[in-house]
Amino acid sequence: MSDNPPSKATKGRGAVANTAGRYARTVHQAEDDGWFQDGEPAPNPRTTVTEERARSVLSRNDSPDLPFDRSVNAYRGCEHGCSYCFARPSHSYLELSPGLDFETKLFAKTNAAEVLRAELAKPSYRCAPIAMGTNTDPYQPVERRYRITRDIIELLAETRHxxxxxxxxxxxxxxxxxxxxxxxxxxxxxxxSVTTLDNHLAAKLEPRASAPHRRIAAIRRLAEAGIPTGVMFAPVIPAVNDHELEAVLEAAREAGATRAGFVLLRLPHELKQHFRDWLDAHVPERAGHVMSLVRQSRGGRDYDATFGQRQRGTGAWAQLVESRFKLAWRRLGYSEWRSKPLDCSRFMPPRPRSPQAELF
Known part of the structure; x- marks a missing residue:
């Protein structure tokens, strides 16, 4: 068989299928060759990493509902395997599946820091905060080996960016x-980002991310080190984790988080079907109810990408979630996300690399 059987969960993976992306020119069809037995665990594909040389790493956006206009992603694909990840459809541009391929066929931009150095050194560059972790996670497991995120941070520290x-x-x-x-x-x-405090649910939703209690502990360590630290309850999934919203905000606040936010479940492109497959595999008794609430908060559709609505949704259920968040936010004493902007005045453009090295 070339793909996993439908609705069969693979241990340690978030996606339960590997259907072709929307731009694929070749489509693989799974066929039963007689060897697969009912109840047998699905084959677990190994993670592979392709090293690539990026030509540009600074991505820009003009979205009115994002608090940044530029970002850097060190990797394409993410081994965390979060079943709900809105970035999964980006693998379609590589003619790979947003399913298992997204979390098993990764690409590491090994020259990211070098390319970013050149971009920051351009006379036309104007400093503004760079966001990391907007599409794929900068600290996913392969970062232990490649250390690309650390290389980028070292560059940003050098230039005071x-x-x-x-x-x-x-x-x-x-x-x-x-x-x-x-x-x-x-x-x-x-x-x-803390989606649940339930280890069992986390193992199904985001199988290779850190366990919830480790993320709370990380918030504590960052806060104790004097780093302004926030928590994102993202995504809010109706009838799956929405009941934990207040508990997550309380645990994070107790650990030292000073800011908090949330994002409603987003299902762009192929993710609509991939998340349905996950529901059928893990919570089949609630699958229909979950999708009904999703559509109620998306104007009767699975997803609405309209600026200003894609993060929070519309309708009664979405309004209830926002009201609950605001009440907990006030009660716990969180501050505004942009209450203390980062300092752009210290930026020093990097000097171009010279084969003659530095004389002074």
Missing amino acids: PFTLLTKNALIERDLDLLAPLAREGLVSAAL
């Missing part, structure tokens, strides 16, 4: 030696 970090992995603690001094200069803030 402000940046933000968003992750689901406690590996961020590794870089405290860099982050703490930068925080004292107002150059960095961080946030941990």
Whole structure:
């Protein structure tokens, strides 16, 4: 068989299928060859990493509902395997599946720091905070080996360039030696995405991300090091994790988080079917109810990408979630996300690399 049988969960993976992306020119069809037995675990594909040389790493956006206009992603694909990840459809541009391919066929931009150095050195460059962790996680497991995120942080520290970090992995603690001094200069803030406090649910939703209690512990360590730290309850999934919203905000606040946010479940492109497959595999008795609530908060559709609505949704259920968040936010004493902007005045453009080295 070339693909997993439908609705068969693979241990340690978030996707339950590997259907072709929307741009694929070749489509693989799974066929029963007589060897697969009912109840047998689905084959578990190994993670492979392709090293690539990027031509540009600074991505820009003009979205009115994002708090940044530029970002850097060190990797394409993400081994965390979050079943709900809105970035999965980006693998279609590589003619790969947004399903299992997204979390098993990864690409590492090994020259990311070098390319970013050249982009920051351009006379036309104007400093503004760079967001890291907007598409794929900068601290996913392969970062232990490649250390691309750390290379980028070292460059940003050298040039005193402000940046933000968003992750689901406690590996961020590794870089405290860099982050703490930068925080004292107002150059960095961080946030941990915590979707649930239930280890069993997390193992199904986001199988290779850090366990929930490790993420809370990471918030504590970052906060104790003086790094402005927030928590993102993202995504809010109706009838799956929405009941934990207040508990997550309370645990993060107790650990030292000072800012908080949330994002409603987003299902762009192929993710609509991939998430349905996940529901059928893990919570079949609730699958229909979950999707009904999703459509109620998306104007009767599975997803609405309209600016201003894609993050929060519309309708009664979405309004209820927002009201609950605001009440908990006020009660717990969180501050505004942009209450203390990062300092852009310290930026020093990097000097171009010279074969004659530096004389002074």
